Amino acid sequence: MIAIVNYGVGNLASVKNALDRLDVEVEIISSPDDLSKFQRVILPGVGSFRLAMQTLHSLGWAQALRAYAATGRPLLGICLGMQLLFDSGEEHGQTDGLGLIKGKVVRLTPAAPNKVPHVGWNNLVTQRDHPLFQGLKPNVDFYFVHSFHCVPANADDILGICDFGGEFVAAVASRNIAGMQFHPEKSQPSGGKILQNFVNWEPQC
Amino acid sequence: MLKKRVIPVLLLQHERMVKGVQFANYRDTGNPSTAVRIYSAQDADELVFLDIQASSDSRRSLIEIVRQAAIECYMPLAAGGGLQSIDEVRELLLAGADKVVVTTAAVTHPKLIAEIAEKFGNQCVVAGIDYRQSEAGPRVWIRCGQEETKLDPIAHAQNLVTQGAGEIFINCIDRDGTMQGYDLGMAERMAAAVSVPVIVCGGAGNFSHLADALRGTSASAVACASLFHFGDNNPIRARSYLRNAGIPMRVLK
Structure with missing residues (x-):
């Protein structure tokens, strides 16, 4: 069973619809207590880093997500969900993130x-092989919509980069935690492949 | 590198898809659900739904069409038409829209764009600007081309970007449905004047018109309706034509 975290922001329906198409069991969950029941978790999100972190804290998600991540089960952050995995963000003021991947989130400043x-x-220019990219052709286009980008502290965590008037990191993975800056759920058909790979992913911790 | 987008526009009225000329004389162009399926099969870059009826009844059907589209295709969806409140915006986003298009309310409800940007992020707000030429120069029109304002489209756009608009969607009423080509002068001036992506709409009649706007101006995307409604054209053909013309288009798989 896959859980999609509902913390009041983001287009959850699209992520669920995309997973429904893959014929996997998926549930949108609104209570952090339910998290421990799931084998895989997706953290979606659009909006601002600061507001999202405030909400994750006030609803009890931040603690629950950290506890879930510590179990070694797969967690995928999409768009803002990816950014929230990092140590800190600067959107609407410096804010601490979930701290599951080392690094920070800064504003895009393309040429x-x-x-x-x-x-x-x-x-997406993939930087190394990863189970999430299995069967994916190099250089396929994905749908992006964002103003900030992640800067991982550890180069080994970088899975893919993207050129937008300068390079930025578009996909990361560290142990059982992965993040995509683009929207696989909006990027047919290659995005579906990544989601399918996530369904099959058995992270080696 | 970032690719240029070609965006089919679906105008909705009485639960049907329609198309007019210069925002008038609308005629039926089919069932929107069927069109969504076809555009999805053709891997359109993105879809825009505009409810030109803009009544409370038509909003229900707009939401239903978006909900169905979000189930059937995984591509970015933008929707609008008569949106006036943050609750109406939230409802559309929950139905599966990724972005909303705000046109009339960008003039009549000056705080709405800032409010949407604050709650859902500026990438969520597309500011629509319908305009036509007057003796004094180009002027913004609202209420689906029924009411003229004193606003200059470029000054208006700059103001909307300051408020939080993430994209600007310009539609030239004089050219709408004429299939004579885009207003390239305005497209270029607009793209140079604002810091966010500009989508150009109104007047595309063939693929070379798309190329003219994407090569000749700094616009990020072109939107069209008549081009795909009337004639044997579709997003796949558009993409390959534009790619052959040297314009960066997306690679699907």
Whole structure:
């Protein structure tokens, strides 16, 4: 069973619809207490880092997600959900993140004529093999929509990068924790492949 | 690198898809659900749904169409038409829209864009600007082209970006449905004047019009309706034409 974390932000329906298409059991959960029942968890999200972290704390998600991550079971953060995995973000003021991946989240500052937010289709340049990328052709385009990007402290955590008037990190994985800056649930057909790979992923911790 | 987008626009009225000329004389162009399935099969880059009826009844059907589209296709969806409150926005997002398009309310409810940006992020707000030429220069029109304002489209756009709009969607009423090509002058001036992506709409009649806007201006995307409704054109053909013209288009798999 896969859980999609509902903390009041984000387009949860799209993530659920994409997983429904893969014919896997998936549930949108609104109580952190339920997290321990699931084998896989997806943390989605759009909106601002600061507001999202405040909500994760006030609803008890932050603690529950850290406890879940410590069990070694797979956790996937999508878009803002990826950013929240990091130590800190600077959107609307410096804010601590979940601290599950070392590094920080900073504003995109692409060279002209690129414009922020980074909206649209851009190709992912994979940096190393990973079970989440199994069967994926190199340089396929995914749908991005964001104004901030992750800066991992550990280069080994970088799975994929993207060129947007300069390179930024578009996919990360550290042990059982993974994050995608793009929206696999909005990126047919290759995004479906990544979600399917997540369903099959058995992290080696 | 970031690719240029080609975005089909679905205008909705009385639960049907329609298309007019210069925002008038709308004619039926089919069932929106069927169109969604076709555009999904053709891997359109993104879809925009605009409810031109903008009544409380038509909003229900817009939400239903978006909900169904979100189940059937996984591609980015934007929706709008008569949105006036944050609750209406939330309802559309919960139904599966990724972004909302705010046009009339960007003039009549000046705080709405800032409110959406604060709650859902600026990537969630597309500010729509319908405009046409007047003797004094281009002017913003609201209520689906029924009411002229004194606003200059570029100054208006800059103001909306300051408030939090994440993209600007410009639609030239004079060219709408004429299939004579985009207003390239405005597209270029607009793209140069704002710091966010600009989507150009109104007037595309063939693929070379798309290329003109994507190559000749700094627009990030082109939107079109008539081009795909009337004639044997679709997003797959558009993409390959534009790729052959040297414009960066997305690679699917």
